[in-house]
Amino acid sequence: MSRTENLASRTILTMAIFFTLFPILWIGVTSLKYPRDILSARLFFQPTLNNYVAVLFGRGSDIPRYFLNSLAIAGSSTFLSIVVASLSAFGFSRFEFPGNLDKYVLGFLLFLRMLFPIALAIPFYVLTRELKIGDTIFAVIMAHTAVNIPFAVWMLKAFFDSVPQSIEEAARIDGCSWTQVLLRITLPATAPGVAASGIFVFILSWNDYLFPAVLTSSKAMTLPVGLANYVQENIVAWERIAAGATLYMIPVFLFTLLIQNHLVKGFTLGGMGK
Amino acid sequence: MSKLRASCTKYIFALPLLILLGGVGVYPLVKLGVLSFSIGMIGAESSFGIENYTKALLDPFFWNSMRVTLLFVVIAVSIQFGIGLGLALLTQRLKSGALRAILLFPMMTSPITVGMVWRLMYHPMFGIINQVLHFLRLAPQGWLADPKLALPSVIISDIWQWTAFIYLVLVAGLQSIPKDYYEAAQLDGATRWQIFRHITFPLLKATVYIALLFRSMSAFKVFGKLVTLTWGGPGRATEVLALYIYKTTFQYLEIGYGAALAMIAVLFIIAYNEFYTHLFSLRKGG
Numbered sequence: 001m002s003r004t005e006n007l008a009s010r011t012i013l014t015m016a017i018f019f020t021l022f023p024i025l026w027i028g029v030t031s032l033k034y035p036r037d038i039l040s041a042r043l044f045f046q047p048t049l050n051n052y053v054a055v056l057f058g059r060g061s062d063i064p065r066y067f068l069n070s071l072a073i074a075g076s077s078t079f080l081s082i083v084v085a086s087l088s089a090f091g092f093s094r095f096e097f098p099g100n101l102d103k104y105v106l107g108f109l110l111f112l113r114m115l116f117p118i119a120l121a122i123p124f125y126v127l128t129r130e131l132k133i134g135d136t137i138f139a140v141i142m143a144h145t146a147v148n149i150p151f152a153v154w155m156l157k158a159f160f161d162s163v164p165q166s167i168e169e170a171a172r173i174d175g176c177s178w179t180q181v182l183l184r185i186t187l188p189a190t191a192p193g194v195a196a197s198g199i200f201v202f203i204l205s206w207n208d209y210l211f212p213a214v215l216t217s218s219k220a221m222t223l224p225v226g227l228a229n230y231v232q233e234n235i236v237a238w239e240r241i242a243a244g245a246t247l248y249m250i251p252v253f254l255f256t257l258l259i260q261n262h263l264v265k266g267f268t269l270g271g272m273g274k
Numbered sequence: 275m276s277k278l279r280a281s282c283t284k285y286i287f288a289l290p291l292l293i294l295l296g297g298v299g300v301y302p303l304v305k306l307g308v309l310s311f312s313i314g315m316i317g318a319e320s321s322f323g324i325e326n327y328t329k330a331l332l333d334p335f336f337w338n339s340m341r342v343t344l345l346f347v348v349i350a351v352s353i354q355f356g357i358g359l360g361l362a363l364l365t366q367r368l369k370s371g372a373l374r375a376i377l378l379f380p381m382m383t384s385p386i387t388v389g390m391v392w393r394l395m396y397h398p399m400f401g402i403i404n405q406v407l408h409f410l411r412l413a414p415q416g417w418l419a420d421p422k423l424a425l426p427s428v429i430i431s432d433i434w435q436w437t438a439f440i441y442l443v444l445v446a447g448l449q450s451i452p453k454d455y456y457e458a459a460q461l462d463g464a465t466r467w468q469i470f471r472h473i474t475f476p477l478l479k480a481t482v483y484i485a486l487l488f489r490s491m492s493a494f495k496v497f498g499k500l501v502t503l504t505w506g507g508p509g510r511a512t513e514v515l516a517l518y519i520y521k522t523t524f525q526y527l528e529i530g531y532g533a534a535l536a537m538i539a540v541l542f543i544i545a546y547n548e549f550y551t552h553l554f555s556l557r558k559g560g
Contacts, residue, residue: 006368013365016441017376023391023434024379026402030394038400084290091287105291112299114543116495118519119536122529123302123309146298153291178283207384209498214524224386224498231390231502238400245390249383256382260375263382267439267488 024249031242038239051243063244066226073137073212073222074205077144082198084145085152090182092153093160094168106157109150117147121214128215137220143211148201155200155266159193160186196262199255206252223248309533326534336535338510339518345425346514347493350432355486357433358440363474366448374445377438385435385498392431393418393503418504421511428503428512432496440485447481448474483554490550494543515539 030038032047055063092102120143128139167189168181176184187194212222227244256263313321330336380388395401396417404414417427451474459469497516500506506513506521513521519539523532 009365009368012361013368013373016361016438017373020377020380020434020438023395024383027391027394030400084294087287088291091284095284095287097284097288101288105288105295108295108299111544112295114491114547116516116519116536116539116543118497118516118523118532119306119540120302122523122533122536123305125524126305126309126529127302142298145294146302149291149294178287203382207382207386209384209386209501210520213501224384227390228386228501231393238394238397241390242394245387249387252382252384253379256378257375260378263378263442267381 027242028246030239031246033239035239051239052247055240055243055247062221062226063223063247066221066223067247069137069212069216069220070206070223073140073144073220074202076137077141077148077205078198078202080141080145081149081152081201082156082194085149085156085197086182086187086194089153089156089160090178090186093157094178106153109153112146113150117210120146121210124211125214134215135217135219137216139215140212140220140222143215144205144208147208147211148204151204151266152197152201155197155262156190156194159190159197163189193262196259197266199259200262200266203252203255306533306536309530310537311534312530326531327538329531330535330538335510335513335518339513339515342425342511342513343494343496343515346429346432346496347490349426350429350436351486351490351493353429353433354437354440354489355482357437358444358485359482361437361441362444362448363470366445374442377442380435381439383435385496386502388431388435389499389502392427392434392499396427419508421508424504424508424511428500431499431503432493435499436489436493440489443485443488444478444481447478447485451477487547487550491543491547494546 031051032049033045034048034050037045055061057064088105091097092106095102124139124143128134128136133139163186168185171181171185172178207224209224209228212220212225213228216222216225227241227248230244231241259266310326311322311324313323313325383391395403398404398414398416398419401417403417407414415423418424455473455477456469459473464472495516496514497520500512500514500517504512506517515535516539519532519535522528522535
């Protein structure tokens with residue numbers, strides 16, 4: 001590649017990155033402004049953390065509680081998804097099932113992922129009312145597990161498929177049960193992939209608005225629902241909304257950097273890349 | 275003996291998933307089907323019939339939401355594909371993985387936040403876009419208030435969020451084409467256009483189909499960013515299908531009708547998936 005070409009490519013990629021980052025940075029900057037500076041586009045202004053203090057500790061601010069609910073829901077549904085998905089992905093990766101049971105289950109998982117989420121949210125709403133578990137984090141955990149388990153199973157199966165069978169066979173001959181093989185060989189060998197799948201599922205749950213919006217009303221409300229309500233109720237307090245949005249985005253960006261190499265694979269259900 | 279145990283073990287591995295899928299997958303979907311035939315408000319369904327489905331056929335708001343969704347998908351995904359492909363071809367040979375990670379940020383951001391970020395960008399007074407227009411002595415626009423501009427404005431926010439997805443998938447596809455092919459073609463004196471036409475294009479086709487399939491399927495389901503951007507307004511100018519179903523069910527409380535619309539949406543997306551994969555003979559799945 002010639003030098004001019006290289007320079008041109010770099011310039012183009014840099015511009016793309018600039019356009020990508022600009023709205024995020026602008027929100028970050030706005031979150032540090034006093035209301036009086038919001039209207040000015042000047043680069044220099046007196047920064048303040050007041051908006052963060054107001055969002056986190058202000059009287060009547062429920063953001064910390066929403067934050068904890070989001071954390072509990074995303075954490076639990078990720079744990080549940082990864083445990084269940086590890087077992088089944090290992091089973092589907094290592095054993096033949098009669099009557100193509102494994103193919104049908106994997107196909108059903110794709111179908112589940114293909115659905116409009118609202119098609120599950122409506123019956124979940126009715127079921128949680130019937131079971132009297134409305135406005136509990138348990139209801140949201142189960143709903144998120146339902147929509148995210150397809151990703152977990154497909155990603156983990158792709159990782160497990162790539163483990164050389166010879167090591168596992170050696171362990172079998174040495175007398176390991178299949179459960180021991182999974183726990184002592186397969187999972188440690190694919191640990192980075194399993195962690196990436198877990199983080200991916202965590203972010204999907206952390207980002208979801210629909211299910212907590214439908215299934216919770218106050219006690220179990222999560223951060224995205226709280227923020228969306230805040231936007232509708234405090235339409236003028238943009239500097240605070242920007243602070244809330246920034247707080248909400250930071251963990252996602254940290255996680256994104258951690259698992260960047262697996263993300264495209266995740267979005268295409270393990271169907272992309274090598 | 276050990277063979278028998280192995281055959282038992284595999285079911286034990288699969289069992290938790292089967293129980294989970296039964297409880298939170300199959301059962302809710304059956305419930306949705308039953309709900310879609312029940313008439314009446316939430317908690318007071320009175321009778322049973324196909325009225326919800328016939329109602330949908332005559333519901334102008336439903337057809338409006340279908341039209342808005344199709345416009346959104348076709349325009350947004352085409353532009354994302356154009357930009358993504360151009361960028362991928364221009365920058366495929368750069369080794370800057372760390373920088374590319376930044377491009378992942380928008381698609382990992384919650385749609386709710388994307389809506390908030392762009393609502394602030396489009397704000398008639400505080401918004402940076404109108405501030406720049408003012409600085410350039412151009413007339414400010416009501417980006418989200420003008421019925422003509424609202425859908426294009428929503429589409430721009432989606433382009434910001436998802437173009438990188440197509441770009442990254444295509445870059446991965448381009449980088450998996452063996453270098454030998456290019457070298458051999460260059461030795462034979464092929465022009466750049468010939469190389470693109472006879473090597474890059476045919477070998478990238480499968481990747482393009484996959485990128486467009488996943489992107490369009492998720493674009494059909496767009497919902498979250500509309501919640502904080504426009505809530506379907508002004509009027510119903512940006513009321514996409516998922517949002518109309520949500521409003522019907524949880525705002526107007528017509529749960530049977532909402533369930534029927536959700537069933538129609540599911541049938542629609544299955545039909546689209548079948549049509550697409552048959553069209554490009556992707557049956558093996560990817």
